[in-house]
Amino acid sequence: xxxxxxxxxxxxxxxxxxxxxxxxxxxxxxxxxxxxxxxxxxxxxxxxxxxxxxxxxxxxxxxxxxxxxxxxxxxxxxxxxxxxxxxxxxxxxxxxxxxxxxxxxxxxxxxxxxxxxxxxxxxxxxxxxxxxxxxxxxxxxxxxxxxxxxxxxxxx
Ligand code: ADP
Numbered sequence: 001x002x003x004x005x006x007x008x009x010x011x012x013x014x015x016x017x018x019x020x021x022x023x024x025x026x027x028x029x030x031x032x033x034x035x036x037x038x039x040x041x042x043x044x045x046x047x048x049x050x051x052x053x054x055x056x057x058x059x060x061x062x063x064x065x066x067x068x069x070x071x072x073x074x075x076x077x078x079x080x081x082x083x084x085x086x087x088x089x090x091x092x093x094x095x096x097x098x099x100x101x102x103x104x105x106x107x108x109x110x111x112x113x114x115x116x117x118x119x120x121x122x123x124x125x126x127x128x129x130x131x132x133x134x135x136x137x138x139x140x141x142x143x144x145x146x147x148x149x150x151x152x153x154x155x156x
Contacts, residue, residue, distance in 0.1 A: 079153055
């Protein structure tokens, strides 16, 4: 099924100059860039985004990490994009993430792990709305679609 998912290039990606290399992986895979912008996360939006972590003792450290520099938010579109991007992202802890994944290749940390990626269709929908307005998401059809997918795949 055609899906959209949210990726955040965290301050660890921005500060370490990894944005281009990670973005290149998504482009090379065939994911379509549907929206992209730089923004400074506020503690308020972060509390919404990481509501499931708010009560953990290390939440203040996560907040400091995610607000340490601007981030880049990215909306990617593709068939089964949510699962595809999560598997490209790898396990939360970069030391445990498999080689070949983004975290496995670029991170040594459980916190400084380069990107966020939506984990379910419900999360993806809420997260895209949280970080983008409707007119910042572009619903174009790439001219390469016939070389990315079979016709019946793209249209589902
Ligand atoms: P994921 O980002 O893989 O979906 P979570 O939603 O569980 O994982 O956690 C969100 C983010 O919080 C992680 O990407 C990481 O930056 C940070 N985090 C999670 N667990 C820890 C931990 N035990 N120690 C430090 N930071 C953590």
